[in-house]
Amino acid sequence: MGYMLEVQHITKRFGGLVAVNDVSMGVNAGEVVGLLGDNGAGKSTLIKMVSGVYHADEGKIFFLDREIRISDPMDALGLGIETIYQDLALAENLNVYSNIFLGREKLRKVLGFIKVLDHDLMLSESRAILNRLEIEIPSLKNKISMLSGGQRQAVAISRSLYWNAKFLIMDEPTAALGITEQKKVLGLVRLLRDQGLGIIIISHQLHDIFSVSDRLVIMRRGVKVAERVTKDTNPNEIVSLIVGAETVRR
């Protein structure tokens, strides 16, 4: 089997602006790939095409060796591709387990035919997954607005895992977190990688990326300018690639 997720010659334009220009890359199962680049490099646009928010203008996407069409977020979710956005996309006014099941609520039947939300089931399932990931949140009935940044990140990750994510995309997962929480999140990422998920991480925190990723893909102005194996490179080289001191295509 080749890559778990692969994009070939993918391009996205917004009017006259080419946000993503003929980019090809792939991620293996059980691998973490860091997607790097300065602002406007096209990283977010690229992952949004994989998660279904945007449609690619040109190019193909392959998942598990099959070419796929992703026309909306539901398609991506259905395939097992889960995305955790920078702003986490959580509903502040709903509680923890409601967010984990957002859009895919569990129902039960009352009086034989009336379909009603199954709060108990959602609560216990959420508790189970949070325990598995060793995340501590005292009461799952609390609204999201009462949680810390790290806890919210954990909820977002749990949501993806509950739905048997095979592939995870994370956009700036550690940006708003304190040191301890950053370590916890990175630990989760390693745990998931060891379980066989393929993971793409976008981040500006080079030391986080270096500590957790296997390979690095660098983009600049919509184009992929380099790919490196993490242990074969160093932050200085990466920074100059991001900024453009050398444009070496490999």
Place this chain on the structure above:
Amino acid sequence: MNSTNAASLEFRNRRSRALGVFAKNWALFFLLFLVGVFSFTGRGFFSVNNFQNIIHLSTIFLLLSAAETYVIITGGIDLSVGFVMGLSSVLSAKVMQVIHASGAPQPTSILIGSLVGIGIGLVPGIISGLLIARFKVPPFIATLGMWGITNGITLRICQGFPVSFLPSKLTEIGNGFLIYIWPGKSFSFFHKPFGVQNAQIRELVRIFPYSLVFSLIVLFLLWHVLKNTKFGQHTYAIGGSMDASVRAGIDARRHLLMVYTLSSFLAGLAGVFNVFQTGIGNFTPFNAMYELFAIAGVVIGGASLMGGKGSILGSCVGVVLIRLLENGLSISGVEPFFRFIAVGLILIMAVVIDQLFPELF
């Protein structure tokens, strides 16, 4: 920690929890408080008859507020409900009038008229919903536009006059009760006991007006959907974060369309109710501001105009509070203008309390 500290901490915890419960349900407490006050200041306030009267008149507002509840929870607003109600009222009455005049039996004309009225309620909602969901028109504008358009169409249909000459059975149903009790003599269901002369109707104790029964059924359904179904959950989700909902795969556009259609539908239902209750097809007068009072009821009931919060139960309490206030003030002999001032003040109080205790809701 020694025991006195623990005890006082426990006491303070309990006290703030009690305060929290009080604040969360302040509208209800205030309602009870008003009942107490008005029972003293107004003769005849604290009677079965009067309470039934209040509820009877509240029916329409309960439906309109329930409609607004869904819309407001999604973070939107529906300014057209008052005039949609007028439209359906006038249209259903007109249909009933025409069919009745052509000689058809009463039940037929009533039935068809009602169906038409309920059906026409869907149309403005679908249009508003499309404008809001698909064309991203701000809800305030879209429903304001419909506000004007439905009003104009309504006036065109009735030419500025209420529609009358309706089948007589109408008011029987509209003002009928489930149980009639003739104290000491007899009781019956659905109609007044035999042998009661018209002049003696005052002696009857009447319980459960039909309008209440119907409203309760509708409200119960709405409550159930909002609290226990996916549709309700998604309504809250969209109000809390449109973004999160879309990315979780919720079809927000379709959902919004359905919510505004529902709101308009309920307004249409209210219009038909109105015809049953009053026996004529009434267009909504320009100054009635029904929609504003409906919204006030919802906000007093705990909803936030930003969306994400609210409940059917709360809205009902809010509506009854306003109606009770009005009724109580007028029975107590207070002049009408105070009513306006009172509603305004309560509304502000509702929002301020909401600000002070945000984490409770």
Place this chain on the structure above:
Amino acid sequence: MVNTTDIKSTKRLLLFLGRRWALLFLLFEAILFSVIARGFFTVNVAQIIFFYGTSIFLLGTAETFVIITGGIDLSVGFVMGFASIVSAKLIVFLNNSGLSPGLSIVAGVLITFAIGLIPGYVNGTLVARLKVPPFIATFSMLAITHGTSELLIRGVPATNLPYLANAIGNGYFIYYVPGRVISLFVKPVIERGEYFLELIPNVVVFTFIFILIFAFILRWSKFGQHTYAVGGSVDAAVRAGINVRKHLVKTYMLSSFFATISGTIYVLQYVTGKADAGAPFLLDAIVAVVIGGASLYGGIGTVGGTLLGCLILSVLETGLRVMGVPTFDKYIAVGVILIFAVLIDQFFPELTHKGD
């Protein structure tokens, strides 16, 4: 053969026209009515349009400032009514206490101006300090001013104003008797049957002056700049050092002030105070502001745009009235225009960003 410069200039022309769609619509409307409705294209009708437009415009300007900050003021209609009652009663009271008509009018109006700031102050405080959503705060104020107005009137309309009030309110700026006299403000003695022209109602003059002043303020003063800033991003405004709370209070007071002006003008025109004098204008005011290009989310809008919106509505209503069409259709037309205006802003966002 069409070359690229032709295409470019066509596109620019379309863009130029598109930006001014409201103006074009107004012209179209005016022409349409002139053709369809007999008696429309006369000086008289033009004056009616401006007369009617005055109230809408004053309330519309009030709303412009408020809407640019991202809020809304639902109370302007009833503040106008409140002001009409207060000023009427004051003028009558002062007159009856021995003050000359002229003086009692001036004093009454000025005192009303001061009193009229109160609802705005309350609105602003509720919104800025207590974080009450503008919709709720101003709706409550609507109810409260309505109640207070009724309280003041107690069912008895406020009338019996000195004749001077009527003269000012319904007077004109220019009186022209051909061949004989041109007089300002004062109506010359007219022989019976003699032809004369009355041009530019006084109220229009007053309103015009106010418009100029406040359009200037909105566009060129710090206050105006801050209004746009607060509407664009409260956060950014706060961090830039703008006292957003004070600014909002001032904004709502300004709105209230305009409603008060409108109320006093109403008294001068109709020589009576009515609680719901301004109620029908609220909707038109908001619609006018939106047609004029403002966004309900704040940050965009101009006094000129609102003026345009007011004229469009005023022409529409006057035209319909001249044609004898029942007012029902007016609501439909206004509703449609409103939605249309917003859709244009949606589909052609380039049109609202002037000077890009």
